[in-house]
Amino acid sequence: MSDIHTVGVVGAGVMGTGLAQALAQTGHRVLLVDRTKEILAAAERTIAQGLRFGRVLGAKGPKEDRRTVLGRIGLTTDYEGFDQADFVIENITEDWGLKKGVYERLDAVCPERTVFAANTSVIPITRIGAATSRPDRVLGMHFMNPVPLKPTVEMIRGHHTSAATVDTARTLLSQLGKEGILVEDSPGFVTNRVLMLTVNEAVYLVHEGVAGAEEVDRIFKTCFGHTMGPLETADLIGLDTILQSVEGLYTAFSDSKYRPCPLLVRMVDAGLLGRKSGQGFYNYATTLA
Numbered sequence: 343m344s345d346i347h348t349v350g351v352v353g354a355g356v357m358g359t360g361l362a363q364a365l366a367q368t369g370h371r372v373l374l375v376d377r378t379k380e381i382l383a384a385a386e387r388t389i390a391q392g393l394r395f396g397r398v399l400g401a402k403g404p405k406e407d408r409r410t411v412l413g414r415i416g417l418t419t420d421y422e423g424f425d426q427a428d429f430v431i432e433n434i435t436e437d438w439g440l441k442k443g444v445y446e447r448l449d450a451v452c453p454e455r456t457v458f459a460a461n462t463s464v465i466p467i468t469r470i471g472a473a474t475s476r477p478d479r480v481l482g483m484h485f486m487n488p489v490p491l492k493p494t495v496e497m498i499r500g501h502h503t504s505a506a507t508v509d510t511a512r513t514l515l516s517q518l519g520k521e522g523i524l525v526e527d528s529p530g531f532v533t534n535r536v537l538m539l540t541v542n543e544a545v546y547l548v549h550e551g552v553a554g555a556e557e558v559d560r561i562f563k564t565c566f567g568h569t570m571g572p573l574e575t576a577d578l579i580g581l582d583t584i585l586q587s588v589e590g591l592y593t594a595f596s597d598s599k600y601r602p603c604p605l606l607v608r609m610v611d612a613g614l615l616g617r618k619s620g621q622g623f624y625n626y627a628t629t630l631a
């Protein structure tokens with residue numbers, strides 16, 4: 343597979359901005375699409391800020407002027423340029439109804455050769471592939487947050503995903519300076535089947551008054567050597583995404599062990615989404631600017 347040059351990134355939230363930054367920093371032409379110009383403008387500011395700090399923290403790619411890197415990112419609300427996309431990575435809200443509509447649109451606007459990667463948390467890749475006319479060219483690429491700094495990606499093979507598609511995805515990952523670990527399709531894959539259950543159970547501990555958020559996190563960090571506790575991780579991911587993922591697992595497995603904690607539901611209803619809203623289990627008001 344020859345090099346991948348033009349990459350469409352759908353969704354300019356936490357993951358889409360990180361991906362656009364990582365791709366542009368490694369020389370790719372990026373087409374970033376979201377619903378409104380305002381969201382895209384905010385995404386551009388986040389990426390500019392990420393470029394300022396990312397290099398210090400160890401992001402991949404040659405040292406380049408920030409404007410050169412930002413100049414590789416085209417912003418669009420109507421998929422302009424996607425007829426040139428070699429590869430598309432979808433990162434919209436974890437909602438099957440919304441994602442289905444996006445895949446139908448992508449299928450219509452992208453060339454037949456374009457590979458689609460779903461950066462979903464729990465939705466089965468086989469179901470996503472079936473919403474397109476190219477299920478052999480659809481796979482899961484579950485990036486970790488923050489994308490520019492995380493070296494490993496969980497790759498998921500759907501029922502129809504071809505070996506050539508997996509190879510193409512590996513080519514893109516090597517261009518990004520990342521490595522993939524391939525697993526088979528199942529709701530939540532490996533990462534989120536375990537992580538979402540852990541986070542939800544940690545929220546239950548706070549809900550039941552067994553321990554405060556800080557105590558829960560400190561136990562994981564100091565007893566198990568984790569860099570972050572489960573509730574800090576939840577704040578980083580976004581509590582809305584956690585809730586959508588836990589609900590997705592609950593539905594997929596029809597298993598009550600994935601029942602969402604009422605405190606998680608209440609926090610999402612209250613707009614306490616973690617880092618992205620400035621308040622979750624911890625306060626980030628001073629770090630948002």
Ligand SMILES: NC(=O)c1ccc[n+]([C@@H]2O[C@H](COP(=O)([O-])OP(=O)(O)OC[C@H]3O[C@@H](n4cnc5c(N)ncnc54)[C@H](O)[C@@H]3O)[C@@H](O)[C@H]2O)c1
Binds near residue numbers: 432436
């Ligand atoms: N946050 C994480 O740590 C993480 C990690 C891995 C995977 N994921 C997955 O990545 C995806 C995105 O998560 P996120 O945290 O970036 O969410 P987010 O809420 O930060 O961003 C989602 C973006 O999708 C946009 N969007 C919604 N509907 C759209 C549509 N029809 N067309 C175009 N854009 C649309 C929203 O406007 C928003 O900007 C989800 O599927 C999530 O499960 C998240």
